[in-house]
Amino acid sequence: MILLYLETDEAGIAETSLETVALARSLAEAGGGIAIRAVLFGGLPEGVAGQLAAHGVDEVFHVTGAGFEAFSGAAWASALQALRERTGSVVVAAGGSPRGNEVLAHLAARLDVPMAANVVSFAGLAPFVVTRQVVGGAALEEMRLDQRPALFTVAGHSWTARAAVTPGKAEWHEEAPEVAPGDLAARIVSVGQREAVRxxxxxxxxxxxxxxxxxxxxxxxxxxxxxxxxxxxxxxxxxxxxxxxxxxxxxxxxxxxxxxxxxxxxxxxxxxxxxxxxxxxxxxxxxxxxxxxxxxxxxxxxxxxxxxxxxxxxxxxxxxxxxxxx
Amino acid sequence: MDVLVCVKRVPDSSSQILLTEDAQAVDGRHVGFTVSPHEECAVELAARLADATGGTATVLTLGPAEAVEQLRNALALGCGAAVHVEADTSRFGPADVAREIAAVVREHEGAGSPYDLVLLGNDAADSGDFQVGIRLAYALGRPVVNGAKVVELADGVATAHVDGPAGAETWSAPLPAVVTVLEGGVEPRYPTIKGRMAARKVQIEQRRPAYEPGGSRRTRLLLPPPEPSTVQVLGKGAEAAPAVVDLFEKLGVR
CATH class of the missing domain: 3.40.50.1220 (TPP-binding domain)
Structure with missing residues (x-):
């Protein structure tokens, strides 16, 4: 089973996240029809359930509640960690965005497993070998991910977001896990308005x-x-x-x-x-x-x-x- | 406040990339070495924070003997002390590097000279692992703020400014803490002759790795095959302007 941390913006599921779903579908097919589960956090724009179904996601966990009002890499990773355990997922992936890399790095540290950042493709399933961008994309690295769960993020624009031939059910679950106080020690205290030119x-x-x-x-x-x-x-x-x-x-x-x-x-x-x-x-x-x-x-x-x-x-x-x- | 800032000797990526014969590393022999832009800013922040609080900025690297060049540079840019964990970095994965940094931090703490803040770059310009700082925070049991442009220290709290997807975020973390830095919040200073002279006199703390590394899980490095140039030259100088505007119209951007 593949568990994905997906991000949203005003328009719906973020582009890098949909690209990640595309890679996950390819991985799921290569593995013989593995289920794809997605984890979303906080307030959501309308229509994401339909969007995820169209992209072939089987199950969605929507995490809200105390501790999830503002972004926190540690809190996000703690929820992912619990869902990973419950679903027995052997792969956890996210988009190679600043937050995707941050949350997966937290999860990797918590589970003490390797994490591959900015993966562009997988070169084999047994052993599981991924190819990822290094030196700003000027070179590629083949990396073995032997431990489970295998953690990686997907380099932006390396896959094209497109709807699945067979839509998923996107079966919806609302989740409100507890967050340990230590995971909120570093926290956002305010968010300023975006300036016009950013x-x-x-x-x-x-x-x-x-x-x-x-x-x-x-x-x-x-x-x-x-x-x-x-x-x-x-x-x-x-x-x-x-x-x-x-x-x-x-x-x-x-x-x-x-x-x-x-x-x-x-x-x-x-x-x-x-x-x-x-x-x-x-x-x-x-x-x-x-x-x-x-x-x-x-x-x-x-x-x-x-x-x-x-x-x-x-x-x-x-x-x-x-x-x-x- | 005492600040530790971590840097990594990397091949200069302003030039062409070549691989070593065993395809395990980028061959930097002909291109020169530097540290990541994010780390240049982390060094500047460390120097400013130490200055403002009457403390010391210590620069740390895990790298080969030659990495002393990067330590001396940081010493010339406002750091007052340096630690060199001499090792063949190609054998160290991001988890190994985090564990080695943690060992240095804990030993200094045990010797009565703890670091209030550890700064790192958000990601290294060569390996691009995006995780060493976060792994370090977990190894030390400290809070971490990722991707900060500016950091301030006051009343036992680190305040960090991050460009978030929805706007400028202000983060707060109790000290001691770990912060990873992105380029763009501060202007790195230029070294002065006086700074360079002083840097030469600093005794660098030399160490060996504390643990046997688990490795990077790297099978090999590859260079994407060079794509043959398919550039279509529209013309030379100002005379090309009509052809350029024709192209704008064809692409529908005008």
Whole structure:
């Protein structure tokens, strides 16, 4: 049996969680029709039961009550641990999101078993071998998970969320487990409102215009900001740019910044180091603007313009305005 | 307040990745070594917290003899003491690393110099295990806050700021505690000549691992096969603008 910790957002089950269900279905089929059980926490948007059934989930445990009002990795893991025991699940998985990794790490520590972060596929069932991303996705690691339960998280965008051919029953259980006081020693005391421009906006943007060292300095971003505005998109920058203090960190795309997956990403003056590629490789289409035709970002892109961003970007802005008749 | 900050020597990931011949590790010989960006910020936070509270920031690493370079760097950036658990890191999985850090913390506590706070990076730039800090907290029986951008210490409590999915979260944890750090909350300082000179004089506490490692469960490392470039060059310089806007129209983003 496979037990999944799933996250929700305003729209329903989070995308990374649905991707995790897709991997779990593949694993369940390979194992000869293993049941998939999901654990959800706290307040839920409407329609999640139907969504989970459509994605092939057999049973759902909805955890609420004292100790589950605000997120706590330890409390969440304590509930997962109890449900794991009760259901005899041999695999526990979650999306490779900050919370998915955090909760599974708590569970791994509590059970004293290994945990594989950011798994992209499983290479075999006996022994159970998973392949996971390391070095920001620039390399892969094959890792054996011999102990049970086997714990892992699923790397974002490594699977595609899609409805199951045979829907599940999504049989619903309400749960209100007790939480030990020690598991609430570290706790959230307040949650502030999101500001208008935050990483969430960058992660959700359909178009992201990127800028790197080629911007030349803190005053070199007017063109890319204007282009992003004209396309209704967001600005994303490389780590060099935030390290030099040219732009704020929340605009950073990369291994230690936001991971984006827009319809179109336009990196300007970004060479495409591993650190940056880790954050933008899931973009549907990449149009690189760079003076160096050999830069990794150019060779990995779908389209490229070879030239200085300070000449190319204003010309694109002008062409956009001309065609809009402005 | 005394703060322990843990760092890991990792190959610099701004360059191309090569594997060792046995496919068990990333070959860093030609690319140079560093620590993760998250850890650079953890070192900065440790130095500031120790400064503000009249305590000491101690930097710890588990790594080969060469990892002394990362310890000296942290000493030049505001840490006042260093501990080196010399070991072949490829034999250590995340649970092993957590257990070794816990052994150092407990021994210092037993010797009457406990750490009020242990800081780590949220995840290492190479192995990306996302669990050492949390395992350490359980090994020590301490609370843990994960993914903090900023940490403050006052009245026996650590207050940590985390960018949560719904907004800016303020976390509270009684000391002693463990906090894992994400890049972006503080600007790491640049080393001064004076700092580098002082760092050279610090006596590093040398240790051997306290336990036999269980291992990483790694079978091997792989490099994704390089995909042949399929880039379509739309043009050079400003003259490419019409072709670019044609592409926008084709993709429906304009």
């Amino acid at each position: 990483p969430g906006a960058l992660k959700r943007a359909r178009v992201v215009v990127g800028a790197g060292r080629g911007a030349g300095g803190p005053d070199g971003f007017d063109g890319v900001v204007e282009l992003a505005e004209l396309l209704g998109g967001a600005l994303g920058v490389s780590r060099v740019v935030t390290s030099l203090g040219w732009r704020p960190h929340h605009e950073q795309v990369g291994q230690t910044g936001s991971r984006i997956s827009p319809e179109l990403y336009i990196p300007c003056g970004i060479s495409g180091a591993i650190q940056h590629w880790a954050g933008c490789s899931s973009s549907k289409t990449i149009l690189a603007i760079n003076t160096d035709p050999e830069a990794p970002m150019v060779t990995k892109a779908d389209y490229a313009v070879i030239g200085d961003m300070h000449e190319v970007v204003p010309a694109i802005v002008e062409e956009l305005r001309r065609r809009s008749g402005a």
